Amino acid sequence: MNLEAIQGLHAQLIKSWPLLAASLILGWLFVGMTSSWLTKAWLRWPSAALVAAIAWIPYQNAPIGAALSPISSVISPMSMLLMMAAIQLGRERLFPASVWSLLLLLSIAIGLDLFAISPWRVLQWGYLADASRFGQTVLATVLSLLILLIALRRPILAALCLLPALLWRFGLTPSPNLWETYLDAPLAIAALIGLLGHFKSSIRPSHE
Amino acid sequence: MVRRSETRLSDQREAPRDTRSSGARSKTTPRRPGSTPRTGSGGRRENQGTHEKGNSSKLLSVHPAFLVILPLLALLIVMSAPRDPLPSRVEPPIKAAAKLMSEGDLLHRGPIVATPFVEGLAVVSLPGGRLLAAWYGGAREGAQDMSVSSALFDGRQWSVPRAVLKPEDLVAGSLQWARRLGDVALHVDRSGYVHLFVAGHMLSGLTAAAIDHFRSADGGQQFEHYQRLPLSPFFNLSHAVRAPALALKGGGFLLPIHFDFGAKYGVLLRFDSTGKLLHRERMDGPPHLLQPWAVAHDERLVEFFLRDGSMDDPRVWLARLDRSEPTRALLIKNSDSSLAAIPSFDGSSWLVRNPEEKARETLVLQRLNALQQPTETLVLEKGRAGEAFSNPVIAQTDDGRIHILYTDRQKRFAHRVFRATGL
Numbered sequence: 001m002n003l004e005a006i007q008g009l010h011a012q013l014i015k016s017w018p019l020l021a022a023s024l025i026l027g028w029l030f031v032g033m034t035s036s037w038l039t040k041a042w043l044r045w046p047s048a049a050l051v052a053a054i055a056w057i058p059y060q061n062a063p064i065g066a067a068l069s070p071i072s073s074v075i076s077p078m079s080m081l082l083m084m085a086a087i088q089l090g091r092e093r094l095f096p097a098s099v100w101s102l103l104l105l106l107s108i109a110i111g112l113d114l115f116a117i118s119p120w121r122v123l124q125w126g127y128l129a130d131a132s133r134f135g136q137t138v139l140a141t142v143l144s145l146l147i148l149l150i151a152l153r154r155p156i157l158a159a160l161c162l163l164p165a166l167l168w169r170f171g172l173t174p175s176p177n178l179w180e181t182y183l184d185a186p187l188a189i190a191a192l193i194g195l196l197g198h199f200k201s202s203i204r205p206s207h208e
Numbered sequence: 209m210v211r212r213s214e215t216r217l218s219d220q221r222e223a224p225r226d227t228r229s230s231g232a233r234s235k236t237t238p239r240r241p242g243s244t245p246r247t248g249s250g251g252r253r254e255n256q257g258t259h260e261k262g263n264s265s266k267l268l269s270v271h272p273a274f275l276v277i278l279p280l281l282a283l284l285i286v287m288s289a290p291r292d293p294l295p296s297r298v299e300p301p302i303k304a305a306a307k308l309m310s311e312g313d314l315l316h317r318g319p320i321v322a323t324p325f326v327e328g329l330a331v332v333s334l335p336g337g338r339l340l341a342a343w344y345g346g347a348r349e350g351a352q353d354m355s356v357s358s359a360l361f362d363g364r365q366w367s368v369p370r371a372v373l374k375p376e377d378l379v380a381g382s383l384q385w386a387r388r389l390g391d392v393a394l395h396v397d398r399s400g401y402v403h404l405f406v407a408g409h410m411l412s413g414l415t416a417a418a419i420d421h422f423r424s425a426d427g428g429q430q431f432e433h434y435q436r437l438p439l440s441p442f443f444n445l446s447h448a449v450r451a452p453a454l455a456l457k458g459g460g461f462l463l464p465i466h467f468d469f470g471a472k473y474g475v476l477l478r479f480d481s482t483g484k485l486l487h488r489e490r491m492d493g494p495p496h497l498l499q500p501w502a503v504a505h506d507e508r509l510v511e512f513f514l515r516d517g518s519m520d521d522p523r524v525w526l527a528r529l530d531r532s533e534p535t536r537a538l539l540i541k542n543s544d545s546s547l548a549a550i551p552s553f554d555g556s557s558w559l560v561r562n563p564e565e566k567a568r569e570t571l572v573l574q575r576l577n578a579l580q581q582p583t584e585t586l587v588l589e590k591g592r593a594g595e596a597f598s599n600p601v602i603a604q605t606d607d608g609r610i611h612i613l614y615t616d617r618q619k620r621f622a623h624r625v626f627r628a629t630g631l
Contacts, residue, residue, distance in 0.1 A: 144279035175438030
């Protein structure tokens with residue numbers, strides 16, 4: 001395979017990214033809703049794949065999954081990885097509270113920057129071409145901390161979580177921004193829910 | 209209710225499960241010897257001892273070297289990214305004369321339009337004194353049938369406009385949903401590619417837009433989808449385009465856009481010579497400035513005139529690319545209306561704007577002095593109360609003529625041409 005073919009494949013992958021994300025969202029949602037019945041991983045994966053195929057059904061000018069693009073086009077590679085991990089793991093908790101806390105704090109920091117509330121240029125530090133050494137250091141520290149916190153509980157998943165950063169480093173991700181490779185609005189909401197779930201489970205026994 | 213262990217990842221010694229089910233099990237089913245507790249970071253109080261034991265066993269199950277290597281790898285990946293300093297040099301454009309005179313009323317009609325409502329005109333100069341214009345229009349403001357049309361000015365007259373983009377083209381090209389099209393911006397790069405940036409609105413209303421990037425290799429006859437610009441991780445909302453891009457030395461270009469979702473601020477996007485997005489940078493200033501319009505006085509001195517969206521004493525604002533001066537309000541009123549500007553030979557600028565505080569029935573071309581104060585005013589339009597002459601754009605062609613186009617009551621476009629005088 002020559003370089004041009006690889007570049008063409010990459011361009012096609014980037015173009016199909018919203019559809020791939022839409023497929024995965026559908027499959028993941030289905031597995032999440034039927035987790036009581038789909039107790040085995042070898043049952044969950046084919047079911048998810050079957051439901052995911054719905055996104056590719058042609059409808060008018062584009063596949064039906066394109067209608068999900070306001071959400072699916074901003075799904076980060078990290079979110080896709082986590083959805084796949086969730087399909088594999090079933091109803092097990094994916095992360096400890098510390099990981100969800102870090103993801104939530106990052107989302108808040110980027111949100112504050114996006115809405116011009118904070119003077120920090122957190123969002124622009126994430127771009128591959130950003131020239132700020134301080135920004136690069138912050139970025140590296142945060143990512144290292146995230147990977148460490150994940151590795152404490154799930155080492156192999158932590159190793160896989162390096163993959164989006166590696167793709168970003170070589171300019172192969174849909175966005176040249178590292179934050180967008182690791183964060184998105186649905187993941188921020190999931191982090192909040194995950195964190196609340198942890199608080200809820202830690203508070204509940206004291207009332208029993 | 210006991211679940212099978214094959215549902216876990218192989219690296220997972222024991223992961224916490226649904227608390228209710230584990231709680232139910234702990235009440236009804238005796239714990240198997242050697243099993244680890246099924247709680248997360250918030251474990252059950254009665255299991256606290258075993259929980260800590262479980263956690264420590266989890267930590268021990270991971271080799272310490274692994275815990276060191278993985279974050280180090282992350283550090284290495286980020287720190288090895290090439291730091292690409294933002295180029296502070298731009299291709300200096302042709303400068304306008306310090307004295308201008310109108311070429312008369314011959315060209316007062318802009319491009320012919322085919323829809324009852326038109327808005328968001330963008331123009332870019334082409335070699336040979338030509339202009340390429342693009343705009344969006346439809347049955348009425350906010351209608352879903354908005355399409356983007358373009359027309360070519362050959363130096364004497366405008367060509368018949370053609371619809372180059374419809375919402376369904378955007379959906380088919382990008383595989384992403386768009387409800388309707390909005391503001392556009394144009395740029396022609398060194399290779400001759402015409403870049404068209406268009407705001408694709410996903411929801412009703414003006415703010416919920418993402419910017420789609422199209423390219424044309426045939427001078428703007430046909431456009432193909434190139435990318436949807438990834439500008440924020442939060443649903444990619446909500447940016448808008450208006451002003452033309454600035455060509456950078458060594459290839460690439462700088463596109464000034466703005467963010468508009470509650471807060472309003474200018475944003476600079478940098479692209480490489482192939483049109484790939486490299487960087488997004490938030491401009492300085494209070495959160496009510498939008499639509500930055502770049503004026504390049506020389507390779508290094510680039511100023512941006514910004515529209516003021518505040519309710520309290522709105523002014524024209526000025527920012528610098530190199531941040532050598534803070535973003536500041538000028539002593540020029542702004543009625544929350546769009547501006548356009550070009551540099552002049554003497555280091556000042558020509559500014560097109562609506563001079564009234566709250567209305568857009570008058571449109572003027574003004575020359576600013578070195579202190580950014582208006583020194584000379586040419587009235588372009590003076591309409592009746594309630595009429596609007598808005599969204600001006602200005603461009604200079606290589607034959608030295610200055611072209612000003614603007615929306616005439618949102619129904620058609622007007623085109624005024626000026627040339628140097630006294631030379």
